[in-house]
Amino acid sequence: MRFLIVDDSSTMRRIIINTLNKLGHQDVAEAGNGREGLDRLSSGGPVDVIITDWNMPEMSGIDFIRTVRSMPDIKDTPVLMVTTNAAKDDIVEALKAGVNSYVVKPFTPDTMKEKIEAVLAR
Amino acid sequence: MPPIAAIENLFIEELTAATRDVFKTMVFQEVEASSPITGDALRPGANVVGTVAFAGKTSGLVVFYSTMEAAQMITASMLGIEPASVNGELHDAIGELTNMIAGSFRTRMAHAKGETWAISVPTVTVGSDFYTKYVSDVQRVLCPFRMNTAELFVELIVTRSAGQ
Numbered sequence: 001m002r003f004l005i006v007d008d009s010s011t012m013r014r015i016i017i018n019t020l021n022k023l024g025h026q027d028v029a030e031a032g033n034g035r036e037g038l039d040r041l042s043s044g045g046p047v048d049v050i051i052t053d054w055n056m057p058e059m060s061g062i063d064f065i066r067t068v069r070s071m072p073d074i075k076d077t078p079v080l081m082v083t084t085n086a087a088k089d090d091i092v093e094a095l096k097a098g099v100n101s102y103v104v105k106p107f108t109p110d111t112m113k114e115k116i117e118a119v120l121a122r
Numbered sequence: 123m124p125p126i127a128a129i130e131n132l133f134i135e136e137l138t139a140a141t142r143d144v145f146k147t148m149v150f151q152e153v154e155a156s157s158p159i160t161g162d163a164l165r166p167g168a169n170v171v172g173t174v175a176f177a178g179k180t181s182g183l184v185v186f187y188s189t190m191e192a193a194q195m196i197t198a199s200m201l202g203i204e205p206a207s208v209n210g211e212l213h214d215a216i217g218e219l220t221n222m223i224a225g226s227f228r229t230r231m232a233h234a235k236g237e238t239w240a241i242s243v244p245t246v247t248v249g250s251d252f253y254t255k256y257v258s259d260v261q262r263v264l265c266p267f268r269m270n271t272a273e274l275f276v277e278l279i280v281t282r283s284a285g286q
Contacts, residue, residue: 009214009217009218011197011201055243
């Protein structure tokens with residue numbers, strides 16, 4: 001099972017990696033924004049789950065997901081968004097862009113585990 | 123322009139709750155809150171300052187203050203490493219911590235008052251012998267916290283109140 005974490009905060013990437021490691025997932029790739037995420041997907045091979053932030057420089061999480069959903073080879077990859085944007089309108093926008101599940105920061109490890117398992121069970 | 127209204131207790135309660143929640147869930151540490159201090163009575167002696175601005179009906183800043191030692195402990199705890207191993211990660215960790223406190227505060231105020239705010243990206247200042255002075259009329263409240271033996275502060279600075 002291969003994960004791609006797209007977040008401009010190295011701290012948040014490490015927190016998510018630590019959570020994934022505790023859940024038994026060791027194969028994790030990282031990217032610092034949506035553009036780097038697309039590069040990773042192009043050059044690093046397919047991933048099983050994408051976990052992305054919303055607010056990032058160069059390419060936001062929303063634009064990243066819209067691009068992923070337009071690419072035939074990877075358009076069905078499950079996507080989990082992790083963000084501080086918790087307004088109802090934000091969640092609706094993310095779901096419309098193609099997000100499968102949504103985690104609002106701050107989150108507990110149990111919440112992250114639950115959301116990852118839900119995305120994987122799709 | 124009329125003077126900025128005094129900060130409501132609701133803001134202080136929600137900021138305190140947001141700070142507690144972020145420390146418990148993302149820093150894996152409990153923090154104990156003390157009585158908030160209003161006005162310019164106390165300026166925390168801090169080497170690390172994280173700032174996030176918010177704008178909406180109410181606008182202002184959420185500011186996190188700590189010593190370098192406390193910031194290293196916080197960073198280490200967030201990353202799951204030893205404090206002595208903290209090297210270049212401190213700025214990003216404190217920025218993310220401040221971002222989550224401000225973001226959680228924004229969510230809580232949206233539920234409590236129906237206000238929708240935009241928030242900025244965080245900025246982090248590290249150094250000594252500096253202070254921040256606001257040239258415009260502001261209201262401020264400083265919320266002290268204790269994490270083990272370390273003193274931390276979260277300040278709310280309001281530059282525009284709802285209705286102004």
